[in-house]
Amino acid sequence: MRARLVCLLALIALVFGAAPVVAQDRGGLTADLDTILSAAGLEGADLGLVVRTVDGQTVYRRDADRRQQPASNLKLVTSAAALDVLGPDYRFATTVHTTGRRHGPVQDGDLYLRGTGDPTMLAADYDALAKKVADTGVRVVTGRLYADDTWFDDVRLGTGWAWDDEPYYYNAQVSALTAAPDTDYDAGSIIIRVAPGANGKAVVTTDPPTDYVTIANTAVTGAAGSPNTISVDRVHGANRFTVTGSIPAGGTPTNEWMAVWEPTGYAAALFRAALGRYGVRVLGSTARAAVPATNTEVADRQSMPLRELLVPFLKLSNNLHAEILVKAMGRAAKGAGTWSAGLAAVASRLPAYGIDPARLSLEDGSGLSRMDQISPDQLASLLGAARSRPWFPEWYEALPIAGRTDRMVGGTLRSRMRGTAAEGRVHAKTGSLTGVSSLSGYVTTTNGQLWVFSMVTNDAIGVNVKTLEDAVAIRLAQEGSAARTTTGAPDLTGETSELECSWVKAC
Structure with a gap:
């Protein structure tokens, strides 16, 4: 009888695309995750984690109902809603x-x-x-x-965005007419290039070349091997960029992506x-x-159609893509290209994902706003329900993939979890702001089960929460392997990050 039941479950899994779910003891996994989350330095931080099977069974849960700032994990909500409201074939x-x-x-x-x-x-x-x-x-x-x-x-700018981020490309202004300087499609920005020059001066150019901006250049060329201290800023309310500091003779040019005004x-x-x-x-x-x-x-x-735009949008966590899609949804659903109309269109789609829109706060589409609030439980519900959408395969592949070194495959996870059980098995969206880190997506375990997970941490000070997220994802990927290793609580004293790595072009 048991053999026939297992065969029946396997047949159902083949038809519906999921690994068979059988009752199993996950005590070892629970103990390992408890140990990982006991890492030193998290005192005072607000951490939520939930892991579920694709059919909604809870595998692990800790404080997952608490609403938190999601940072760029909010792009999961925005992208799913955009695919519903605008459709995968939508073009600008x-x-x-x-x-x-x-x-x-x-x-x-x-x-x-x-x-x-x-x-x-x-x-x-x-x-x-x-x-x-x-x-x-x-x-x-x-x-x-x-x-x-x-x-x-x-x-042009979203509610709750930090004023001191305003000159930088990841916080660029939103307009129905815009331009990008590169094929990352960093809309509303320009690249300021600073290179060593003759006669002690630095040479500054822009990409693309344009007279729309002006440059106040006091930067100098220093001695070969001297420190690079180049700094680029933009005068508030103007398109006047200031370039200061020193670049070493023979050194590599410095490129800074900056937001234009208007x-x-x-x-x-x-x-x-x-x-x-x-x-x-x-x-x-x-x-x-x-x-x-x-x-x-x-x-x-x-x-290009939205189905293709998903790749630079999600792989590189492009904020302006999220905000433009919100306003495009507002125009399509409500006849108004505004944040309020677009966010109302997003909220109207949430019940279909098992999310009560009255129990979260949406102030933008990218997660830049400190006023956004959503729980790991709600993110996991969206991830689980998204699997039934016809656009799911393309959306799943557009998520960053752990350890895949190609920038347009691994995205913001390209340098994380390499050489571990999670490499290639974790498709997930990252998120980073000062004091905030998040990782939510899918993991395929060693025994072939597809799980959804969401981990969001707020109020973390002086610790590298990315290391913690990686340890959790790796342990989930190891499930079902006899060779899994438990290394105890990870050391979180490494370098911390206040921004998505792609926002500083580090990945």
Whole structure:
């Protein structure tokens, strides 16, 4: 009878894609996790952990119902909701329109650049749009160049974001018209490059090149082998970047990703410069306005679909992707590209994941806000329910994968858990803020079971909680192995991190 039951369970598992669940003694696992979580230095910290089988059975649980700041683990909620509300095939559109009459090469009217939030727009994409305009034969636009960013509102920064993070790219401003300097798609930012120069000066350039920003450079070139003390900052309320310090002669250039002030103007400046390169002159100045009802569309660019955007979004924990998706959801569901409309759309999807939206707090989509509150239990519920969604396989693969060294595979876990039982077996979202660390996702155990887990720690001071998270994930991955090792409570005295490693380009 028992053999037939096991066979039946195995058949069900094959059909529904899960390992058979049989009653088993997990006392050893419980004892090991208790030991790991007894690590010194956690006194006063608020730590919650839950582990479940994919069918919802609790494997381990400690204070998992306590709401905490999730940091970037909130992107699990945002991405799942976006796939539901917008769909995996959703694309952002950037278009160019004209008004007035055309007389040969002269457009007697205005030119409009209209965006819907595409975070993947590069300088090269604005160049391609400009070429399309030039290919129509127009050479002079008698009116103005208008930037239409009305698809979203003009609230640029989220509630509860730290003011001192404002100049940095991971805290960039949100606009329906924006630009990224790289294929990480860091929307709303620019790269400031500082290199050794002649005559004791440092050389500063920007990528992409643009006159939208100005540089106040007092940096110098020091002696070969001297310390690199380069510092880059941005003047509040302006696009004036200050570069100070010293870079050693013959040293590697320093690259700093910085947020621009007002990305709509940034995008328009890149587009105007590209028009000039193709021989198209706009006689009027640049301004902001919506495209009139009567217009002619002359160029367009469609982004990659959301299913592909998930990779840089989740692997690299891109904050601006999360916030742009929130406003895009607001526009799609409520007709308003605002945080409030977008977060209402997110909340409306939560009951389907077993989450009561009245029992959490959502203030943004990225987890940057210190006002976000969610529990490990709620995150685990989302992870468990997500497996029934048709988009789950792509979402699962878009999560960082422990120990996989390729940056667009391992993501923020590429340097963690290498050479352990967890390597390749943990697909999970990381999260980091000062005093906050989180890791939530899936682990495939050695005996082939897929479990969901969520670990969130707040109020940690002077300890490396990432080491603790890794120890938990490794022990979960070892379940079912006769060769598992119990090393006791981990040493948490290593270097701590206040930011996601990808936000400082360290992974």
